[in-house]
Amino acid sequence: MTEFLKQPTSVEKWGIFELSLNGPSEGNPYQEVNLTARFQYKNRIVEPDGFYDGNGVYRIRFMPDEIGIWCYITTSSIPELDGHHGEFICLQPSLGNHGPVRVKNGYHFAYEDGTAYMPFGTTCYHWTHHGDERNEELTLQTLESSPFNKVRMCILPTRGMRPPQLAFTGTTPEDTDRTRFNPAFFAHLEGRIADLCRLGIEADLILFHPYDKGDWGFDSMDRETDQYYLRYVIARLAAFRNVWWSLSNEYDFNKFKTVEDWDRLIQFVQRRDPYQHLRSIHNGTKMYESSPLYDFSKPWITHQSIQHWDPELTTEWRMANRKPVVIDEISYEGNSSRRWGNISGEEMTLRFWETMTRGGYVTHGEAYTHQDKRAWISSGGTLQGESSERMAFLRRIMEEGPADWSQAAQDGDYYLNYFGRHQHAYYELALPMGTEYSVEIIDTWNMTVTPLGGTFSGPSRIELPGNPYTALRIRKAAQLAGAGAGGGESA
Amino acid sequence: MTEFLKQPTSVEKWGIFELSLNGPSEGNPYQEVNLTARFQYKNRIVEPDGFYDGNGVYRIRFMPDEIGIWCYITTSSIPELDGHHGEFICLQPSLGNHGPVRVKNGYHFAYEDGTAYMPFGTTCYHWTHHGDERNEELTLQTLESSPFNKVRMCILPTRGMRPPQLAFTGTTPEDTDRTRFNPAFFAHLEGRIADLCRLGIEADLILFHPYDKGDWGFDSMDRETDQYYLRYVIARLAAFRNVWWSLSNEYDFNKFKTVEDWDRLIQFVQRRDPYQHLRSIHNGTKMYESSPLYDFSKPWITHQSIQHWDPELTTEWRMANRKPVVIDEISYEGNSSRRWGNISGEEMTLRFWETMTRGGYVTHGEAYTHQDKRAWISSGGTLQGESSERMAFLRRIMEEGPADWSQAAQDGDYYLNYFGRHQHAYYELALPMGTEYSVEIIDTWNMTVTPLGGTFSGPSRIELPGNPYTALRIRKAAQLAGAGAGGGESA
Numbered sequence: 001m002t003e004f005l006k007q008p009t010s011v012e013k014w015g016i017f018e019l020s021l022n023g024p025s026e027g028n029p030y031q032e033v034n035l036t037a038r039f040q041y042k043n044r045i046v047e048p049d050g051f052y053d054g055n056g057v058y059r060i061r062f063m064p065d066e067i068g069i070w071c072y073i074t075t076s077s078i079p080e081l082d083g084h085h086g087e088f089i090c091l092q093p094s095l096g097n098h099g100p101v102r103v104k105n106g107y108h109f110a111y112e113d114g115t116a117y118m119p120f121g122t123t124c125y126h127w128t129h130h131g132d133e134r135n136e137e138l139t140l141q142t143l144e145s146s147p148f149n150k151v152r153m154c155i156l157p158t159r160g161m162r163p164p165q166l167a168f169t170g171t172t173p174e175d176t177d178r179t180r181f182n183p184a185f186f187a188h189l190e191g192r193i194a195d196l197c198r199l200g201i202e203a204d205l206i207l208f209h210p211y212d213k214g215d216w217g218f219d220s221m222d223r224e225t226d227q228y229y230l231r232y233v234i235a236r237l238a239a240f241r242n243v244w245w246s247l248s249n250e251y252d253f254n255k256f257k258t259v260e261d262w263d264r265l266i267q268f269v270q271r272r273d274p275y276q277h278l279r280s281i282h283n284g285t286k287m288y289e290s291s292p293l294y295d296f297s298k299p300w301i302t303h304q305s306i307q308h309w310d311p312e313l314t315t316e317w318r319m320a321n322r323k324p325v326v327i328d329e330i331s332y333e334g335n336s337s338r339r340w341g342n343i344s345g346e347e348m349t350l351r352f353w354e355t356m357t358r359g360g361y362v363t364h365g366e367a368y369t370h371q372d373k374r375a376w377i378s379s380g381g382t383l384q385g386e387s388s389e390r391m392a393f394l395r396r397i398m399e400e401g402p403a404d405w406s407q408a409a410q411d412g413d414y415y416l417n418y419f420g421r422h423q424h425a426y427y428e429l430a431l432p433m434g435t436e437y438s439v440e441i442i443d444t445w446n447m448t449v450t451p452l453g454g455t456f457s458g459p460s461r462i463e464l465p466g467n468p469y470t471a472l473r474i475r476k477a478a479q480l481a482g483a484g485a486g487g488g489e490s491a
Numbered sequence: 492m493t494e495f496l497k498q499p500t501s502v503e504k505w506g507i508f509e510l511s512l513n514g515p516s517e518g519n520p521y522q523e524v525n526l527t528a529r530f531q532y533k534n535r536i537v538e539p540d541g542f543y544d545g546n547g548v549y550r551i552r553f554m555p556d557e558i559g560i561w562c563y564i565t566t567s568s569i570p571e572l573d574g575h576h577g578e579f580i581c582l583q584p585s586l587g588n589h590g591p592v593r594v595k596n597g598y599h600f601a602y603e604d605g606t607a608y609m610p611f612g613t614t615c616y617h618w619t620h621h622g623d624e625r626n627e628e629l630t631l632q633t634l635e636s637s638p639f640n641k642v643r644m645c646i647l648p649t650r651g652m653r654p655p656q657l658a659f660t661g662t663t664p665e666d667t668d669r670t671r672f673n674p675a676f677f678a679h680l681e682g683r684i685a686d687l688c689r690l691g692i693e694a695d696l697i698l699f700h701p702y703d704k705g706d707w708g709f710d711s712m713d714r715e716t717d718q719y720y721l722r723y724v725i726a727r728l729a730a731f732r733n734v735w736w737s738l739s740n741e742y743d744f745n746k747f748k749t750v751e752d753w754d755r756l757i758q759f760v761q762r763r764d765p766y767q768h769l770r771s772i773h774n775g776t777k778m779y780e781s782s783p784l785y786d787f788s789k790p791w792i793t794h795q796s797i798q799h800w801d802p803e804l805t806t807e808w809r810m811a812n813r814k815p816v817v818i819d820e821i822s823y824e825g826n827s828s829r830r831w832g833n834i835s836g837e838e839m840t841l842r843f844w845e846t847m848t849r850g851g852y853v854t855h856g857e858a859y860t861h862q863d864k865r866a867w868i869s870s871g872g873t874l875q876g877e878s879s880e881r882m883a884f885l886r887r888i889m890e891e892g893p894a895d896w897s898q899a900a901q902d903g904d905y906y907l908n909y910f911g912r913h914q915h916a917y918y919e920l921a922l923p924m925g926t927e928y929s930v931e932i933i934d935t936w937n938m939t940v941t942p943l944g945g946t947f948s949g950p951s952r953i954e955l956p957g958n959p960y961t962a963l964r965i966r967k968a969a970q971l972a973g974a975g976a977g978g979g980e981s982a
Contacts, residue, residue, distance in 0.1 A: 335916035335957040342913040344959045369916055422833040425826035425860055466826040468835045 007086055013093040014100065014112070014241045017062045019072065023081045025056035030180050030232065033058070035076040041066045041090070046274045050074070050081075051235035054183035061239035063275055064090040065099065065112070100241045100277060101202055103302055105404045107324050107359055109278075116403040119326055120395050121150035121204065121363030122388075125249075127380035128192045129157055131164035139380030140195050146383065147392035150202040152246065152328060152363060155189070155233065159215035167229070173216050178225050186236050197242040204244040204328075207233065207269075210254035210284070220256035227268055234272045243277050245269050246305060246328075250284025251294070263298065270300045280305035282328050296321040311354035311362070318359055325360035327351075332377055333385040334367030341367030341377070345386025346445060350420055350469065352387070352394055353444055357418040357471070359406035364391055393447040397473065415474040418444070424464045427472070433458040436477040445469040498577055504584040505591065505603070505732045508553045510563065514572045516547035521671050521723065524549070526567040532557045532581070537765045541565070541572075542726035545674035552730035554766055555581040556590070556603070591732045591768060592693060594793055596895045598815050598850055600769075607894040610817055611886050612641035612695065612854035613879075616740075618871035619683045620648055622655035630871030631686050637874065638883035641693040643737065643819060643854060646680070646724065647709045649702035658720070664707050669716055677727050688733040695735040695819075698724065698760075701745035701775070711747035718759055725763045734768050736760050737796060737819075741775030742785070754789065761791045771796035773819050787812040802845035802853070809850055816851035818842075823868055824876040825858030832858030832868070836877025837936060841911055841960065843878070843885055844935055848909040848962070850897035855882055884938040888964065906965040909935070915955045918963070924949045927968040936960040 011017040019037060023029070035050030037060045050060035058081055064070055073085035093099070099112030101119075109117045127139050143151065157163050162172065165185040170176035193203045207230065212219040221229070237243050247266050248254065262281055269279060282305040283293050296304040297320070304317055307329040317325045332341045333348040343351075348364065355362045366376035366385045376383060398405070401414055408414035412432045419427075431437055436455035439462060442448070452462070455477045464470055502508040510528060514520070526541030528551045541551035549572055555561055564576040584590070590603030592610075600608045618630050634642065648654050653662065656676040661667035684694045698721065703710040712720070728734050738757050739745065753772055760770060773796040774784050787795040788811070795808055798820040808816045823832045824839040834842075839855070846853045857867035857876045867874060889896070892905055899905035903923045910918075922928055927946035930953060933939070943953070946968045955961055 335914050335955075337915050337917050337919055339913055342910075342915050342957075344912060344914050347912045347959070419833075421835060421838045422830055423826050423835050424828050424833050426828050428828055464826075466833075468838070 008088060010089045010091055011064060012091050012097060013067055014063055014065060014097055015093070016239045017064060017070075017088055017090075018239075019050075019060040019062070019074070019084070019086075020053075021050075021058045021060075021074070021081050021084060022056050023052075023058045023076075023078055025054075028179055029058075031228075033076065033078050033081070035060065035074065035078070035081050037062070037072050037074045037084075039064070039070055039072045041068055041070045048238065048274045049231060049235040049272065050076075051232055052181075052183075053187075061236065063100075063239040063241060065275075066090060067092060096200060097241070100275060101244070103278070103324055105407065106322055107318055107406065108404050109303075109324060110403065116399070117149070118395070118398055118403075119150045119202070119361045119363070120147050120391055121152060121202075121326070121328065121361070122146070122148040123152045123329070123332070123363060123365035123377045124380040125152065125154045125206070125209075126157070126161065126163075126378055127151075127153060128189055129154075129161060129163040130379060132379075135379065135381055136192065138382065140192075140199065142380065142382050143196070143201055144199050146388055147395040148364065148388075149200055150204050150244070150363070151196060152204045152206060152249075154206040154209055154249070156207075156209060156212075156218045157216060158209070158211035159213045167233075176216065178221065178229075181232050190236065190240070193237065193240050193243065197240060202242045202244055203240070204246050205233075205237065206246045206249045206282075208248040208251075208254070208265075210248070210250055219254050223261075223264075226265060230265065230268055231272055234269065238273045238275055238277065241275075245273070245277055245279045247279070247281040249282050250307070251281050253284040259294070262294070263300075266298075266300045278302045280326075283307050293317075296323055309351075311351045311358070311360070314355050314358035314360035325355075326363065327355055327360060328363040329365065330355070330362050332365035332367040333387045334365075334369070334375065336367040336369055336375070338367075341365075341369075341375070345390070346469070348385070348387035349390040349394075349444060352391060353418045353469075353471065354420055356394065356398060357416050364388060390444065390447065394444070397442065397449075401473075413476055416471060417474070418471040419464075419468070421468045423466045423468050424470070425466045427462045427464055429456065429460045429462055429472070429474070431456055431458055431460055431474070437474050438477050440473045441465065442471040442473055443467070443469065444471055449473070499579060501580045501582055502555060503582050503588060504558055505554055505556060505588055506584070507730045508555060508561075508579055508581075509730075510541075510551040510553070510565070510575070510577075512541075512549045512551075512565070512572050512575060513547055514543075514549045514567075514569055516545075519670055520549075522719075524567065524569055524572070526551065526565065526569070526572050528553070528563050528565045528575075530555070530561055530563045532559055532561045539729065539765045540722060540726040540763065541567075542723055543672075543674075544678075552727065554591075554730040554732060556766075557581060558583060587691060588732070591766060592735070594769070594815055596898065597813055598809055598897065599895055600794075600815060601894070607890070608640070609886070609889055609894075610641045610693070610852045610854070611638050611882055612643060612693075612817070612819065612852070613637070613639040614643045614820070614823070614854055614856035614868045615871040616643065616645045616697070616700075617648070617652065617654075617869055618642075618644060619680055620645075620652060620654040621870060623870075626870065626872055627683065629873065631683075631690065633871065633873050634687070634692055635690050637879055638886040639855065639879075640691055641695050641735070641854070642687060643695045643697060643740075645697045645700055645740070647698075647700060647703075648707060649700070650704045650706035658724075667707065669712065669720075672723050681727065681731070684728065684731050684734065688731060693733045693735055694731070695737050696724075696728065697737045697740045697773075699739040699742075699745070699756075701739070701741055710745050714752075714755075717756060721756065721759055722763055725760065729764045729766055729768065732766075736764070736768055736770045738770070738772040740773050741798070742772050744775040750785070753785075754791075757789075757791045769793045771817075774798050784808075787814055800842075802842045802849070802851070805846050805849035805851035816846075817854065818846055818851060819854040820856065821846070821853050823856035823858040824878045825856075825860070825866065827858040827860055827866070829858075832856075832866070836881070837960070839876070839878035840881040840885075840935060843882060844909045844960075844962065845911055847885065847889060848907050855879060881935065881938065885935070888933065888940075892964075904967055906963070908963040908965070910955075910959070910961050910963075912959050914957045914959050915961070916957045917955055918953045920947065920951045920953055920963070920965070922947055922949055922951055922965070928965050929968050931964045932956065933962040933964055934958070934960065935962055940964070 029052040071087040098115040104110035169180040303324040402408035520543040562578040567573040589606040595601035794815040893899040
């Protein structure tokens with residue numbers, strides 16, 4: 001039969017075990033060859049799809065989630081790919097590997113090992129598409145020193161783009177062959193997803209988008225081609241623990257697909273993804289019109305990926321669908337000529353705070369336009385706005401607090417009051433009686449935290465600086481002083 | 492019979508002709524004596540109510556609106572007040588007297604002589620109530636040097652206030668007699684209304700309000716007492732040309748009255764006011780809730796006196812009711828501990844611009860709180876905020892433009908584009924072809940107007956400073972250069 005490639009014998013938990021096999025290269029192996037494998041640990045069985053990687057090489061990727069000995073066996077209609085079996089050991093995850101992100105406590109997120117994860121996303125739609133390795137490295141450097149731990153990024157190109165490589169073979173709309181994928185494109189993309197993973201950044205992959213307008217035609221493929229594409233993407237990328245699936249950006253701007261089509265495609269991803277990565281879809285028109293959002297209560301949706309300019313609706317969306325709210329587009333900081341891309345850093349910071357203090361999450365983006373280079377939201381590069389530094393400050397504040405701060409507020413343990421554009425001279429806090437609280441005044445723009453002396457209990461008048469963008473952080477004094485402090489309980 | 496008082500023989504158009512008569516003072520003349528007069532000029536007849544002014548003196552006030560000889564005759568069930576007749580001459584109005592303000596062109600206002608009037612209101616609810624003449628004079632000085640040409644002010648006191656004089660006799664809730672009015676209170680109020688008139692400022696009189704809560708009980712009087720009060724107020728004040736009727740502030744916070752009660756009271760004012768001053772009613776809850784506004788399409792309402800924080804709804808309100816929109820409360824600049832009273836000067840200025848560039852009007856207010864004095868919205872005094880200076884700048888800009896700028900924009904004559912929080916690096920203007928326009932960049936916060944060189948026509952890219960609070964003023968070049976400029980037409 002065929003030559004046996006050497007297979008790995010160990011992999012860390014939530015790492016990627018990759019089985020490589022040689023097989024036929026004639027015909028169109030993407031279409032004609034089926035390959036899956038069955039991975040088993042005790043009575044847990046996972047069956048990911050394999051994929052053709054060009055040059056006669058087939059691969060099956062698997063992300064184990066149990067420590068111990070896993071065995072596997074392949075299945076294919078092609079004899080030389082069928083029946084390969086073996087075993088490997090799944091080891092402790094390495095430092096910083098907490099597994100994929102999951103929904104936790106209804107409205108929040110956590111890594112699979114239980115470590116808290118709060119999404120502080122940003123947007124670089126096509127940072128991997130331009131064939132500019134130097135700019136991609138620069139983007140990674142920028143992200144590494146930024147507060148961002150999620151990037152929204154597209155797999156497919158937009159109208160007018162002529163990237164050196166595509167998900168499909170070919171480089172122009174005329175010579176694209178939608179029956180064949182381009183392994184080199186994916187290898188490059190996977191490298192970047194792995195780079196993000198190393199930096200602790202989730203890759204919120206946008207699978208479709210409407211910015212095609214008859215150029216590539218990727219927004220108007222038939223049902224079979226859509227699923228053929230999704231299946232290949234999932235086979236290659238689902239084993240990366242930092243992947244999220246965003247079925248489409250601004251799905252409602254795509255006039256070729258109905259909501260039912262989207263429902264079907266999201267359910268297809270739900271069926272094919274062995275790891276059940278986070279799944280959502282992102283609306284367009286809601287930004288300035290009153291058409292309804294996608295019905296995020298549908299069971300295949302894990303979180304609400306919303307576009308809207310008004311963070312004060314967060315409470316309403318939480319109550320409506322009882323899933324995490326992530327406002328993935330809330331307008332971008334910048335100086336674009338388009339309304340969606342030219343809010344100030346102050347406004348962007350305000351929208352982050354308004355959303356997060358209501359128990360939602362927001363994704364950042366910058367659209368500063370220059371004669372000589374593309375905007376961050378399009379191509380990454382460097383950040384120049386004023387909000388990202390404030391996001392870092394906000395992230396620090398949020399991470400110092402409880403993971404589920406809305407619950408903590410209900411429990412009377414922790415409060416974060418944000419006053420937005422309001423500039424109170426003082427504020428009448430109605431604190432619970434019988435519990436002592438520390439109070440700090442936060443200047444969210446100048447990024448200062450000023451503790452007030454003493455502790456507070458019951459109705460308390462707090463003098464404020466009378467500036468906009470002020471917040472109060474209120475914590476149980478005992479929490480701060482450590483267990484056993486105050487109250488005179490026996491030791 | 493009785494002694495004849497000397498009556499005036501002339502009055503300017505839209506001035507006040509006041510007839511004074513002696514009559515009985517025993518019993519309760521407010522209740523027991525009826526007095527009206529019939530004023531006639533050619534075939535025009537107006538019949539205002541008279542009123543008892545204490546000390547046996549009765550008066551009838553009349554605002555003539557036609558130049559020439561008017562005659563009059565009184566009617567009363569009391570013989571000594573009945574059948575007094577005479578004539579007087581109505582003269583040209585003096586400089587600055589343009590008559591009462593009327594609705595014009597559907598969404599706008601003008602004085603009765605056709606002079607443009609754009610309301611730039613402010614709010615001093617109880618500036619006349621505190622018995623502090625020095626502060627009242629100071630308020631008038633402040634108003635004189637301010638951009639404001641309308642003041643919202645209450646006739647009735649709020650809970651807890653103990654003003655030296657009341658509309659009714661008595662000075663405490665216990666000794667108030669609602670069957671008798673206090674002429675001294677009204678004489679003082681009329682003096683202040685006359686002072687405002689001299690400064691070109693409209694008095695937007697708030698006839699009822701809900702801030703009583705069982706103290707005075709003026710919010711829960713019976714139907715007859717409400718109408719008794721309104722009739723006296725109208726008899727005394729309707730002849731002042733600068734009066735507007737605001738039936739209630741935050742009417743929906745008054746739990747003793749239904750919308751039907753308010754409809755009836757507004758219609759009562761409509762029937763009794765011989766001059767048909769502007770009439771509206773002002774909502775409360777709409778500020779932060781989604782309950783419906785009063786139905787301003789009702790025929791007795793002249794304009795929409797709205798409370799709401801979102802100026803972007805102006806377009807919707809215009810379309811809904813096809814009457815002028817005046818956002819009489821849009822939050823106040825200040826440092827109050829209440830949300831409605833602590834927005835920044837920048838935010839207040841933004842809300843003015845957002846409203847006016849949509850074809851609406853806004854009323855200003857300040858709620859800076861100090862240990863030693865009351866806020867401007869309560870008692871007048873001096874202004875200390877940052878927005879009033881910007882209102883003056885905005886007023887200048889608006890008054891340099893066409894009176895009906897929304898129509899002028901439709902006609903392609905004049906555009907005022909405001910970008911609010913957006914900070915464009917450039918803007919693609921779609922100007923009509925074949926017409927040359929001048930373009931100016933307005934910094935609405937720093938109050939500068941920067942003309943761009945040359946003229947523009949058709950699609951035009953305008954470089955912008957990339958700052959928030961920027962506006963563009965675009966005018967037909969020919970308008971600027973004077974008739975006959977450009978185009979090569981024959982002289």
